[in-house]
Amino acid sequence: MQNTPENDHEQDAAPSKTRRKKDMHALQEIGEQLVELDPKKLNEFDLPEILLDAIHLARPMTKHGARRRQMQYIGRLMREVDMRPIQEKLDSWQQVSVHQTARLHQLERWRERLLTDEHALTEFAEKYPVADLQHLRLLIRNAHKEKAAEKPPKSFRLLFQALQATITEV
CATH class of the missing domain: 1.10.60.30 (PSPTO4464-like domains)
Incomplete structure (x- = not known):
């Protein structure tokens, strides 16, 4: 395969594995914050039903492995959601x-x-x-x-x- 300008552009456009992993961990951290929120505050977000169900399932989990897998699942579901408004609201509450x-x-x-x-x-x-x-x-x-x-x-x-x-x- 030759290095053409088109191939170089495709390689530059795709995020690195490290970048994807950091993004995934960031989504999981936001998911952790959502799991820790009380139900009233959680309802203020316009989250898909499947994500809300996953968050509610994660709350009572105490076993580390099960909770970690559930948080990974929540992170995967959050890829489909616009994170900017969620992050802004969480940051404002933190502030x-x-x-x-x-x-x-x-x-x-x-x-x-x-x-x-x-x-x-x-x-x-x-x-x-x-x-x-x-x-x-x-x-x-x-x-x-x-x-x-x-x-x-x-x-x-x-x-x-x-x-x-x-x-x-x-």
């Missing part, structure tokens, strides 16, 4: 989750600072002028008393909720 986690960490840092640093309340008041400082002082004082008396951390939790309400208002 929301990352933002929520960051926000919770911020609230936790404020609570710890308010409980350990006496100047933190002044900083908090400057940053969030809508804050109810009297209520926050009361919660901080009660949290210290509860900790000293080894009581349940009711005010500790209430302080977190008050911070959450204050920071949400801004």
Whole structure:
């Protein structure tokens, strides 16, 4: 067989075995994410019935080999589906989750600072002028008393909720 420009173009157009394998694994990973979703979120996707059935069958599987084969099957079925909208929706949900986690960490840092640093309340008041400082002082004082008396951390939790309400208002 001669190397003609047509043959060279055909070889360039076909993806390599490595590329096909990477694509297959990417589809399987997306399939794993779909299997882990709760049914309400899964229904938001416009997936073919056969793919939905395969996903529902994979959920209760615990044996590694069986689950791996089922995930390969899901990956094969997903080749027929446009993955762009599915991936975009999964990424947006992941991004929301990352933002929520960051926000919770911020609230936790404020609570710890308010409980350990006496100047933190002044900083908090400057940053969030809508804050109810009297209520926050009361919660901080009660949290210290509860900790000293080894009581349940009711005010500790209430302080977190008050911070959450204050920071949400801004």
